[in-house]
């Protein structure tokens with residue numbers, strides 16, 4: 001499996017945020033609710049919430065569907081979800097690259113803002129198609145290139161290291177989801193701009209979500225502080241007349257159907 005170490009770090013970062021996640025997740029709440037409107041009306045189905053996090057949406061799925069399974073790579077996220085969500089839900093600690101689910105066994109996979117953490121989306125798609133029944137749906141949202149461009153370009157003024165994860169392009173998304181095995185039934189890209197009081201507010205929100213593992217790799221201490229100050233000073237170029245600091249999220253949502261073999 002590719003990049004296992006990186007995924008251990010991702011799991012650790014999200015795990016450390018299991019208690020702060022729900023109050024920091026305004027973007028995730030917005031996109032997750034939109035995905036809910038794309039779900040099928042039939043209720044006698046088995047649905048998986050892939051990358052279920054604190055289980056906020058898994059709980060809503062469980063109130064509607066016959067069988068709901070929450071899957072996450074972070075043990076701490078799963079523990080939080082297990083303690084706070086419906087007892088009807090089955091929880092699985094697993095990696096999206098290797099789902100402990102049988103072939104052709106799942107009707108719908110719902111996944112809100114998770115697959116941007118998976119570099120090898122082509123492998124994830126194969127795994128999703130393996131477990132979905134023919135005609136089964138993958139209903140998802142993710143983030144595309146352009147996300148956090150203000151932060152990325154502000155860091156680029158300071159050094160040439162990676163401070164923001166790489167996001168995929170819309171063309172790439174279409175190439176992985178529109179092939180002989182599956183079809184992209186519908187998709188939408190929407191740029192959402194969230195407002196922050198300052199750059200520290202943005203950094204705290206990313207940390208509260210556990211979505212900061214790339215930034216965490218940066219140096220600490222004086223050199224780190226110096227670089228941080230340079231970056232925040234570059235970010236001022238984006239400050240709006242009202243005083244707020246914007247951060248752009250390019251949200252891509254879609255419905256994919258598994259074609260018959």
Ligand SMILES: C[S@@+](CC[C@H](N)C(=O)[O-])C[C@H]1O[C@@H](n2cnc3c(N)ncnc32)[C@H](O)[C@@H]1O
Pocket residue numbers: 007010011014015025028029032050051052053054055056057071072073074077094095096097111112113114117118209211
């Ligand atoms: C931004 S959170 C989204 C949580 C939830 N879907 C929501 O809408 O609130 C991303 C979640 O995906 C999980 N995750 C990241 N990479 C994963 C992988 N390879 N396999 C399974 N879960 C993964 C993280 O542990 C985290 O809980």
